[in-house]
Amino acid sequence: MTTLLLHGGESAPTTPVSRAGGLPLVPAGFVWPLCVECEGAMQFIAHLDRGKDVVSVFMCQNDPGLCQEWEPSAGGNRAFVFPAEGLSPAALPAEGETLLGRTVVLAARPFGSVRYGEEEAWGPVDGRSVLGQLGGEPYWLQNEETPDCAGCAQPMGFVAQLDEVANFGGGYAYVFTCDPCREAAFLWQC
Numbered sequence: 001m002t003t004l005l006l007h008g009g010e011s012a013p014t015t016p017v018s019r020a021g022g023l024p025l026v027p028a029g030f031v032w033p034l035c036v037e038c039e040g041a042m043q044f045i046a047h048l049d050r051g052k053d054v055v056s057v058f059m060c061q062n063d064p065g066l067c068q069e070w071e072p073s074a075g076g077n078r079a080f081v082f083p084a085e086g087l088s089p090a091a092l093p094a095e096g097e098t099l100l101g102r103t104v105v106l107a108a109r110p111f112g113s114v115r116y117g118e119e120e121a122w123g124p125v126d127g128r129s130v131l132g133q134l135g136g137e138p139y140w141l142q143n144e145e146t147p148d149c150a151g152c153a154q155p156m157g158f159v160a161q162l163d164e165v166a167n168f169g170g171g172y173a174y175v176f177t178c179d180p181c182r183e184a185a186f187l188w189q190c
């Protein structure tokens with residue numbers, strides 16, 4: 001079963017729906033993630049609403065291509081699982097490439113059993129750009145790269161694939177979680 005993420009129009013930066021860009025909605029005590037490589041504040045990429053929780057994705061863009069921001073565990077990106085209750089917009093760091101230029105709603109649309117594939121093969125659906133998929137099977141551009149959970153060392157579960165919503169080198173980004181451990185991971189391939 002494939003569920004596409006379609007361009008759902010632009011929205012306010014704090015809308016509590018799945019979106020690329022805008023402001024992260026975070027729990028009390030949240031500290032904006034810093035890149036291990038350049039020590040700058042990361043860029044907020046996506047808010048994925050899963051009902052009971054939210055997956056929040058960040059990636060360094062202070063020196064694109066120099067911070068291993070495509071690697072799941074090199075410290076150039078971070079992903080979090082937050083309980084859905086009690087979130088509020090994060091305070092923006094004073095410096096760094098912290099936000100995307102616009103906030104785009106990621107609208108889920110069931111698309112039957114056709115496997116997600118190359119964007120060229122999809123074209124617009126319902127007149128809207130395809131910006132990724134929610135769940136289903138990851139479509140890998142390179143070798144399969146399912147990360148192991150930092151908590152329990154088991155392979156993580158696939159959450160979403162994102163295309164072109166941020167600087168993924170022209171490729172695809174992949175979001176994973178381990179729900180028992182409340183761990184999340186992010187990587188991209190091109």
Ligand SMILES: [Zn+2]
Nearest residue numbers: 035038060067
């Ligand atoms: Zn960096």
Ligand SMILES: [Zn+2]
Nearest residue numbers: 149152178181
């Ligand atoms: Zn785990």
